[in-house]
Amino acid sequence: MKGYLRTDDQEKFDYKLVFSVSGNTIRGHSVTKLPEGYDMQAKINGHFDPQSHTLTFKEAPMPNMPKIENACYFNVKLTYKTEENHYSFSGTFAGKDINSAKCEQGTVTFEVPMANASIFETKPKRDTPAAAGLQHDSEMKITATNSKEFEWHTDSCIIEIWDGEVVDGDVITLLVNGVPAFTNYRLAAAKRRLRLFLPQKVNTISILAENEGSAPPNTSQITIVDGGLQYSMTSRLKNGEKANIVLRKK
Numbered sequence: 320m321k322g323y324l325r326t327d328d329q330e331k332f333d334y335k336l337v338f339s340v341s342g343n344t345i346r347g348h349s350v351t352k353l354p355e356g357y358d359m360q361a362k363i364n365g366h367f368d369p370q371s372h373t374l375t376f377k378e379a380p381m382p383n384m385p386k387i388e389n390a391c392y393f394n395v396k397l398t399y400k401t402e403e404n405h406y407s408f409s410g411t412f413a414g415k416d417i418n419s420a421k422c423e424q425g426t427v428t429f430e431v432p433m434a435n436a437s438i439f440e441t442k443p444k445r446d447t448p449a450a451a452g453l454q455h456d457s458e459m460k461i462t463a464t465n466s467k468e469f470e471w472h473t474d475s476c477i478i479e480i481w482d483g484e485v486v487d488g489d490v491i492t493l494l495v496n497g498v499p500a501f502t503n504y505r506l507a508a509a510k511r512r513l514r515l516f517l518p519q520k521v522n523t524i525s526i527l528a529e530n531e532g533s534a535p536p537n538t539s540q541i542t543i544v545d546g547g548l549q550y551s552m553t554s555r556l557k558n559g560e561k562a563n564i565v566l567r568k569k
Contacts, residue, residue, distance in 0.1 A: 322429030324351065324412065334427065336363065343367055349378055349393075360384075361392055372399050374408065380417065391415070391422035397429075406431045459552035461526075461541075463560035471522075471566040473546050476515045478524065482506035483540030483553065487532035491539055494525040503529055506539055517566060524564040528556035 320336040332354075338347025343366055351359040365376020378392040397410035408429035414422040461467050482489055486508050493500045495515050504511065515524065528537035537556045542549060543564065554562045 320408075320429050320431050322408065322427065324425060324427055326423050326425040336429075338363060338365075343369075345374075345376060348381065359387075359390065361390075365395075373397065374399060374410075386417055388417065390417065392417070393423075395427055397427060399429075402430075404432065459550070461552050461554045461562040461564065463556060463562060466563040466565060467550075467552060468565040468567060469543075469545070469550060471517065471545055471568050472548070474517055474568075476517060476522075476524070476566060477512065477544040478515060479510040479512045479542040480506070480526075481510040481540050482508060482538065484538050485534050487534040488530070489532040489537045489539065490529040491537065492527040492529055494523075494527065496522055497525075510542075517568065520568050522566045522568075524566065525561050526554045526556065526564075527561045528558055531556075531558050 322334050324332045324334045326332075333352035335350040335352075336347065337350070338345040345363070345365045345367060347363055349361050349363050351361075353359055360381050361378035362381050363376045363378055365374065367374040374397040375395065377394050380386050380390070380392070391414035393412040393414045395410060395412045397408045399406050399408040401407075406429075408427070408431065410427050411425070412427050413424045416422050459467060478493075480491075480493065486506070489506045490503055491506060492502045492504070495517075496519060500513065500515060501511075524543075526539060526541070531537045535557070537554075537558065537560075539554045540551070541554060541564075542551045543566075544550075545566075552564075556562055
């Protein structure tokens with residue numbers, strides 16, 4: 320994520336975050352571009368909440384590097400919102416040095432393309448689908464001869480796919496309009512989640528069975544999300560068979 324800091328004294332600095340995600344926890348480092356050409360790096364630990372659209376983290380000295388006496392480490396609080404094709408982050412920071420004395424404070428701004436930040440997509444609450452206004456049908460099944468078609472309202476699709484039964488080594492390839500989104504993926508109990516862009520009026524998501532695992536047939540649990548609408552289904556396929564999900568834009 321690339322953006323900038325602006326201090327209360329109106330100084331502006333390029334600012335970058337590099338992090339990995341585990342659950343809703345982020346860990347990584349930040350890079351602040353200083354005027355003299357020096358890149359100030361700091362370790363970051365934080366948390367994001369896709370329901371409230373907040374991201375918070377704290378900077379600390381990088382491990383195994385000399386401590387800099389006059390370095391200012393930030394506590395950052397951000398909120399983010401969805402724009403046409405990107406996420407817009409804005410918030411504040413308050414800094415302290417290694418002796419806990421207050422130093423710089425100001426504002427932080429980022430703009431991140433959606434394609435690079437699908438982790439910030441709001442996840443529907445599955446425990447109360449009716450209250451959340453989500454449509455949910457766990458009984459739908461798709462096979463090589465039984466596809467499903469949905470009227471679609473947005474230009475993208477959030478899809479989650481996993482082995483919802485016995486994890487027996489089922490392998491699939493996922494295609495969008497015939498183009499692989501991923502290939503030869505071994506399904507696990509953990510969900511694989513990604514965002515698919517839908518460039519056409521009618522878009523087809525296909526699940527291709529690359530094997531049948533140790534307990535035939537090849538089975539996968541699938542959830543797709545269209546804004547506030549959620550649909551769940553199970554695919555059951557023999558080796559080499561393909562099941563289709565057709566999304567027809569309204």
